[in-house]
């Protein structure tokens with residue numbers, strides 16, 4: 001009923017199905033990631049390898065994790081840089 | 093080519109046993125030789141759904157522990173003569189069978205049958221691991237509710253870990269009226285979230301309950317929408333390309349037909 005009124009006044013409220021779908025998407029990212037912390041380590045190692053071609057980084061203080069807001073999930077990496085390489089040193 | 097199919101779900105009560113019984117009858121109606129194995133030891137139900145509860149002499153545990161050959165424990169269906177049930181024990185528990193025993197039993201069975209269909213217990217414990225161990229194909233049943241879909245995802249992960257790559261999804265108990273109002277996840281939503289090949293969507297249908305009461309799987313009922321959905325699933329599992337039926341709220345005519353049991 002309230003939904004119907006909201007619609008009349010042009011305020012589309014999100015359907016409960018859309019809410020369910022968004023919640024599921026988020027929770028599954030966490031579930032799947034939680035299933036293997038090893039995979040996070042592998043991912044981290046791969047990132048270090050690539051980034052090290054361009055800069056020296058502090059691997060010990062590096063953080064990689066998932067975060068989410070209402071509608072999307074992001075992989076957030078916090079990677080302290082020790083030294084930028086000169087462009088001549090870049091390995092490509 | 094024989095096939096071993098396990099019907100599984102993670103969450104309980106979403107329709108595994110109902111699906112196993114209907115697939116069995118569906119394949120048998122196509123002339124295939126089928127054996128259904130109930131692995132929900134301690135909570136056996138498949139016998140009831142098939143109307144075979146009064147004919148059981150021996151069970152799965154008698155077979156795996158070597159007391160009788162499997163042929164002695166099989167119960168033949170009354171009307172579908174190429175359909176057999178291997179019931180489980182109602183008194184033992186799920187640790188009574190292990191994966192090795194399951195594998196050697198299924199290796200025997202595929203010599204004699206076109207389809208071996210295994211009804212899996214809920215959960216991801218040993219009973220689940222045993223039930224999936226011999227399967228080539230896993231059919232994951234879920235319902236359009238957030239908790240059941242999450243559990244299905246977990247099961248899909250477990251199946252992957254057990255190197256079961258052929259996984260099919262069935263979405264059961266869809267309510268067209270709720271889908272229409274935007275209040276229920278659709279098959280497409282779930283398909284997109286789980287990214288698993290979907291082989292059927294089954295409407296929520298009272299006739300599933302009445303047919304269970306009678307011990308006759310709903311697939312034999314020509315007016316049931318769930319029965320029709322199961323027929324389509326059997327066709328798809330046989331490799332046919334059958335379009336998905338539209339899930340629409342029941343029209344006036346269908347309701348009248350049901351009232352008069354046409």
Ligand SMILES: Nc1ncnc2c1ncn2[C@@H]1O[C@H](COP(=O)(O)OP(=O)(O)OP(=O)(O)O)[C@@H](O)[C@H]1O
Pocket residue numbers: 101103104105106107108109110111132137212213214264265266294295296297298300301304318
């Ligand atoms: N499409 C449907 N429409 C209406 N009722 C249904 C439908 N599918 C299943 N049910 C009902 O849901 C209940 C649970 O079904 P079923 O026993 O097949 O689930 P299950 O996954 O095998 O459960 P368990 O995890 O306990 O083994 C039963 O009462 C059944 O009649």
Ligand SMILES: [Mg+2]
Pocket residue numbers: 108109110132137211212
């Ligand atoms: Mg069951």
